[in-house]
Amino acid sequence: MPETLIFYLLSGLAILTSALVIGQRNPMYSVMLLIASFGALAGLYVTLDAPFVAVAQIIIYAGAIMVLFLFVVMLLNAPHEDGAEWDRAHPLRQPGVGRFGALLALLLVVQLAWALLRTGSVDVPVTGAVDAETISSVRLVGRTLFTDYVFAFEATSILILVAMVGAVVLAHREGDRG
Amino acid sequence: MIPLGHYLIVSAILFAIGTCGVFLRRNLITILLSIEIMLNAVNLTFIAFARQHGSVDGQIIVFFVMTVAAAEAAVGLAIVIGLFRHRESLNPDAFTLLKW
Numbered sequence: 001m002p003e004t005l006i007f008y009l010l011s012g013l014a015i016l017t018s019a020l021v022i023g024q025r026n027p028m029y030s031v032m033l034l035i036a037s038f039g040a041l042a043g044l045y046v047t048l049d050a051p052f053v054a055v056a057q058i059i060i061y062a063g064a065i066m067v068l069f070l071f072v073v074m075l076l077n078a079p080h081e082d083g084a085e086w087d088r089a090h091p092l093r094q095p096g097v098g099r100f101g102a103l104l105a106l107l108l109v110v111q112l113a114w115a116l117l118r119t120g121s122v123d124v125p126v127t128g129a130v131d132a133e134t135i136s137s138v139r140l141v142g143r144t145l146f147t148d149y150v151f152a153f154e155a156t157s158i159l160i161l162v163a164m165v166g167a168v169v170l171a172h173r174e175g176d177r178g
Numbered sequence: 179m180i181p182l183g184h185y186l187i188v189s190a191i192l193f194a195i196g197t198c199g200v201f202l203r204r205n206l207i208t209i210l211l212s213i214e215i216m217l218n219a220v221n222l223t224f225i226a227f228a229r230q231h232g233s234v235d236g237q238i239i240v241f242f243v244m245t246v247a248a249a250e251a252a253v254g255l256a257i258v259i260g261l262f263r264h265r266e267s268l269n270p271d272a273f274t275l276l277k278w
Contacts, residue, residue, distance in 0.1 A: 007180050011188040018215050022199040027207045048229045065251045072255045105198035112190035125179030130232030141234050156245050163249035170256035
């Protein structure tokens with residue numbers, strides 16, 4: 001079954017690279033690994049017959065947002081978490097606390113998996129109900145976006161404008177004129 | 179054929195990795211990256227349900243999530259730059275101005 005193989009390969013890659021993002025000490029490596037994770041997720045979207053979302057994922061996430069992160073990492077030039085004296089004595093720095101946090105995250109996985117497995121219709125194959133041509137049609141996506149969701153779409157433009165103005169104001173150095 | 183539950187479990191694991199990163203890491207940039215992982219886990223759930231129910235509404239919501247993630251990254255990174263300028267540190271515990 002090639003589909004099953006591709007699914008396990010891509011999801012394994014996404015999980016592995018996401019876990020490595022958390023494990024790196026250098027934020028530059030974290031950003032690079034997260035780009036790989038987003039690529040694997042885009043592959044999963046293709047297997048779910050959402051090619052337009054996959055392309056948008058690559059262009060917007062891996063292309064725009066991650067480049068923004070890379071710029072900030074290079075701009076700040078602070079590759080390692082600091083080990084100041086007050087920080088090493090911080091109560092959250094004790095070794096047991098990290099293991100407790102990892103245990104809580106594992107508990108979250110178990111809870112979510114338990115809740116998922118108890119609900120109905122999880123055993124139904126995803127590609128069962130409708131054929132791939134209707135759901136993967138970009139025409140249908142565009143039509144729905146500009147008819148049913150047109151208000152949300154226009155509100156999004158205001159959100160982008162506010163975020164842009166906010167970013168400019170926040171990153172503005174005090175004392176600069178103009 | 180892959181059942182819906184497998185996609186949901188992958189999404190749950192990714193979300194837990196993101197949560198773990200937010201709680202365990204002490205670097206503001208890595209915390210923002212963990213938030214992106216969590217948003218992507220939710221996106222995967224939306225796409226899987228959209229495929230199963232045969233409706234494009236899930237895909238539309240994913241576009242909105244991506245837009246919000248872009249806005250959040252822009253504002254969040256601007257705040258990180260501002261904080262770094264004041265404290266010369268990316269450690270969230272260094273910012274104690276609002277602590278009572």
